[in-house]
Amino acid sequence: MNQHHHHDHDDYSHLSEIELRVRALESILVEKGYVDPAAIDALVETYEVKVGPRNGAKVVAKAWADPAFREWLRKDATAAIASLGFIGRQGEHMVAVENTPDEHNIVVCTLCSCYPWPVLGLPPVWYKSAPYRSRAVLDPRGVLAEFGVNLPETTRIRIWDSTAEVRYLVIPMRPEGTEGMSEEALAELVTRDSMIGTGLARQPEAVR
Amino acid sequence: MNGAQDLGGMMGFGPVAIEQDEPWFHAEWERRAFGLTLAMGATGSWNIDMSRHARESLPPADYLSSSYYEIWTKGVERLVVAARLVSREELTCGRSLVQPAPIKRVLKAEDVPAVLARGGPAERPVEQLARFAVGDRVRTRNMHPQGHTRLPRYARGKTGVVELVHGAHVFPDANAHGQGEQPQWLYTICLSGQELWGEQADPTVSVSIDAWESYLEPA
Numbered sequence: 001m002n003q004h005h006h007h008d009h010d011d012y013s014h015l016s017e018i019e020l021r022v023r024a025l026e027s028i029l030v031e032k033g034y035v036d037p038a039a040i041d042a043l044v045e046t047y048e049v050k051v052g053p054r055n056g057a058k059v060v061a062k063a064w065a066d067p068a069f070r071e072w073l074r075k076d077a078t079a080a081i082a083s084l085g086f087i088g089r090q091g092e093h094m095v096a097v098e099n100t101p102d103e104h105n106i107v108v109c110t111l112c113s114c115y116p117w118p119v120l121g122l123p124p125v126w127y128k129s130a131p132y133r134s135r136a137v138l139d140p141r142g143v144l145a146e147f148g149v150n151l152p153e154t155t156r157i158r159i160w161d162s163t164a165e166v167r168y169l170v171i172p173m174r175p176e177g178t179e180g181m182s183e184e185a186l187a188e189l190v191t192r193d194s195m196i197g198t199g200l201a202r203q204p205e206a207v208r
Numbered sequence: 209m210n211g212a213q214d215l216g217g218m219m220g221f222g223p224v225a226i227e228q229d230e231p232w233f234h235a236e237w238e239r240r241a242f243g244l245t246l247a248m249g250a251t252g253s254w255n256i257d258m259s260r261h262a263r264e265s266l267p268p269a270d271y272l273s274s275s276y277y278e279i280w281t282k283g284v285e286r287l288v289v290a291a292r293l294v295s296r297e298e299l300t301c302g303r304s305l306v307q308p309a310p311i312k313r314v315l316k317a318e319d320v321p322a323v324l325a326r327g328g329p330a331e332r333p334v335e336q337l338a339r340f341a342v343g344d345r346v347r348t349r350n351m352h353p354q355g356h357t358r359l360p361r362y363a364r365g366k367t368g369v370v371e372l373v374h375g376a377h378v379f380p381d382a383n384a385h386g387q388g389e390q391p392q393w394l395y396t397i398c399l400s401g402q403e404l405w406g407e408q409a410d411p412t413v414s415v416s417i418d419a420w421e422s423y424l425e426p427a
Binding site: 090113 | 213214216217218219221222223224225226227230232233234235236237239240241242243244246247248250251260263264272275276278281284285288293294298299302303304308309311314316319320321323324325326327328330331358359360362363372374377378380394398404405410412413414415416417418419420
């Protein structure tokens with residue numbers, strides 16, 4: 001990414017083409033009264049501060065700790081996730097898919113960037129980029145290796161290409177040696193990538 | 209349309225570029241582009257399928273050489289022009305030249321939490337029964353529409369099994385072109401890696417797509 005030099009000079013000659021383009025667009029839309037700049041601030045703040053993968057980690061930790069919740073999550077993920085307060089845009093129709101020793105799930109959106117915002121926040125750049133979108137469906141083991149994940153050759157790999165408004169959340173496998181841990185402590189083991197399927201949950205030693 | 213957005217199965221883009229401790233945005237203009245896109249979406253001047261189509265119908269070379277929020281910005285520019293909210297001339301000179309057009313609503317900061325919480329559910333009640341059930345074998349159509357579609361090229365003309373039935377959802381192929389929601393039953397179809405990529409493909413891999421009923425025929 002380009003270095004960002006923003007010093008609020010009177011002339012904008014130091015701005016890149018895209019910075020100028022976005023600035024122009026916002027000026028016009030605000031001037032015409034279509035957009036309230038404070039609403040832009042509020043939208044950005046929501047996804048920069050309030051929503052993120054800690055939400056999903058709470059869902060997964062609860063599923064690990066509470067068999068009834070796990071069952072609910074598998075049957076009606078939208079309702080189970082909503083019960084924890086995670087609702088709304090880009091999470092209207094949720095499906096949770098569970099990793100097992102025999103089967104590993106990976107989520108992709110080959111057509112754009114569909115991603116479960118209420119539980120994971122906004123997607124990372126790699127999720128939206130051509131290398132991941134092109135190869136996750138064709139060479140998932142190669143992609144996993146780039147994330148440092150090497151699964152046994154016999155593990156079945158399931159790719160979920162989010163081509164509609166359904167959003168997928170991977171429930172990673174609960175690490176060994178975590179019996180008796182609180183939901184809060186378990187949530188610390190759940191990484192963003194483990195809920196996309198490009199990572200595994202952390203071992204308890206890693207967070208001590 | 210067979211645009212540059214339909215990346216599944218392409219080669220040559222190199223390894224996945226993973227960034228440790230990645231920030232939510234990489235520059236202030238990305239924040240503004242993100243917020244502008246959502247705020248304009250909330251005006252009700254277009255729907256999410258039109259919004260996706262505006263991005264996906266960028267010329268392929270432009271799409272592939274633009275960053276994510278550049279694509280979003282170009283998408284909003286196209287949408288505001290198509291909706292006659294802003295003229296090309298205004299975009300070029302960077303300021304408003306004529307009176308604003310009437311707009312359905314303007315998103316206020318205090319309404320942002322409620323609007324995001326409501327989201328945009330795509331499920332709709334329909335009278336017709338689902339044509340397919342879990343476990344049915346189906347074949348995806350070999351189709352190449354000029355307009356918007358959510359059936360990726362790599363999954364056309366392939367045989368798979370219905371894994372989930374989601375209810376009837378807004379049909380993007382129609383909704384993207386202002387033809388109404390025309391809801392159809394939506395299914396998750398599981399396709400084997402070998403069906404998609406040939407006999408040499410990894411037999412442990414399978415890929416599922418979400419497909420509307422008219423994308424499918426019995427197999």
